[in-house]
Amino acid sequence: MNLIFEAIKTALIKGEAKVNLQEAAGLAASGSGIGGNIVFDDAFSTMRQVNPMRQYGRVIPVIGSDAAFVARTGNATYQTNPWGYPVQNNTGTPGIATTIWQLPVRAITAQLPIRTAVLSDINGLDPAIVADLADEFAQVENSSMVQNNDQSGTTTTATGGTSGLRGLLTYGVSTSAAAFGSSGSAITNGLHTILSVAPTGSVLTFADIASLMGAFPAPYWHLPGTAWMMHPTTLRSLRFLKDTNGMPVFIDAGVVNGQAQQFLYGWPIITNGAMDTLTAAAAVGTRFVYLANWPRFTTIGDQEEMSIQRNDQYAPGFVSLYAEKRVVATVRDPFAGVVLGT
Numbered sequence: 001m002n003l004i005f006e007a008i009k010t011a012l013i014k015g016e017a018k019v020n021l022q023e024a025a026g027l028a029a030s031g032s033g034i035g036g037n038i039v040f041d042d043a044f045s046t047m048r049q050v051n052p053m054r055q056y057g058r059v060i061p062v063i064g065s066d067a068a069f070v071a072r073t074g075n076a077t078y079q080t081n082p083w084g085y086p087v088q089n090n091t092g093t094p095g096i097a098t099t100i101w102q103l104p105v106r107a108i109t110a111q112l113p114i115r116t117a118v119l120s121d122i123n124g125l126d127p128a129i130v131a132d133l134a135d136e137f138a139q140v141e142n143s144s145m146v147q148n149n150d151q152s153g154t155t156t157t158a159t160g161g162t163s164g165l166r167g168l169l170t171y172g173v174s175t176s177a178a179a180f181g182s183s184g185s186a187i188t189n190g191l192h193t194i195l196s197v198a199p200t201g202s203v204l205t206f207a208d209i210a211s212l213m214g215a216f217p218a219p220y221w222h223l224p225g226t227a228w229m230m231h232p233t234t235l236r237s238l239r240f241l242k243d244t245n246g247m248p249v250f251i252d253a254g255v256v257n258g259q260a261q262q263f264l265y266g267w268p269i270i271t272n273g274a275m276d277t278l279t280a281a282a283a284v285g286t287r288f289v290y291l292a293n294w295p296r297f298t299t300i301g302d303q304e305e306m307s308i309q310r311n312d313q314y315a316p317g318f319v320s321l322y323a324e325k326r327v328v329a330t331v332r333d334p335f336a337g338v339v340l341g342t
Contacts, residue, residue, distance in 0.1 A: 101190025
């Protein structure tokens with residue numbers, strides 16, 4: 001209390017005084033609601049479902065407004081019998097066949113009005129806004145990379161529609177064979193076909209997973225980046241599968257950096273909240289489990305800079321942040337992945 005009395009005396013003489021509350025622990029009144037100051041903690045953002053497509057997928061820099069992709073589809077060796085010396089000058093049909101497709105780089109944009117007073121009141125607001133914006137962009141691009149249909153007549157306007165990315169779930173499927181899409185620079189080219197396994201019913205079974213694994217081409221089995229991708233509820237259903245003795249069919253197996261991870265048949269599992277859910281497995285057009293070598297299967301192209309601009313003339317007492325990020329995504333090698341669905 002002596003500190004408070006001294007402070008009162010100083011305030012009467014000099015007009016103001018401060019008390020160290022750590023020393024004056026007996027001060028009971030907090031000042032809340034009667035003129036006390038509000039002290040803001042450091043700003044933070046809520047967790048978002050960022051982009052699992054980037055976890056193993058191939059990511060490249062893109063400088064221009066469009067990205068063109070080229071795949072060699074021919075064979076340099078004679079397929080009937082490449083042994084010996086059958087090659088002759090000016091004869092034969094060398095395997096020079098290629099397929100190409102071109103996609104425009106798409107823009108994700110955002111605008112954030114912010115009170116100028118808040119910028120100085122809340123600690124760490126600037127970096128929190130930028131970090132959260134980056135996470136929000138990642139969440140938006142993941143939804144578009146998985147769900148969006150970029151073709152004319154699309155109904156997926158919430159994920160970009162014709163201004164969005166080419167979504168993984170919108171590629172064609174076939175239970176017989178994968179195939180490259182048509183070749184050319186139009187937006188209708190490069191719509192590849194992915195090999196699919198039809199589910200046995202509306203409930204996930206051991207046979208579904210085993211059949212999908214069996215359909216996965218052998219050349220990709222042991223490459224780095226091979227992994228499953230599914231919705232978290234689908235993974236939960238896998239955990240609930242039991243054998244005739246009531247024991248779990250699938251358990252975690254495998255170790256990364258000394259810690260147990262989610263593995264299935266030796267391959268890691270990527271959970272992605274944008275994937276189709278198991279409850280809709282029987283619906284036509286639903287694809288809910290992928291097994292792929294993701295560095296070969298998909299490519300994400302980034303323009304290497306995210307533009308952020310501050311606009312002061314927004315409204316009295318406010319500034320506005322405008323942000324823009326440009327990205328393109330495609331299935332690169334349709335043979336490098338298989339899907340459980342229709």
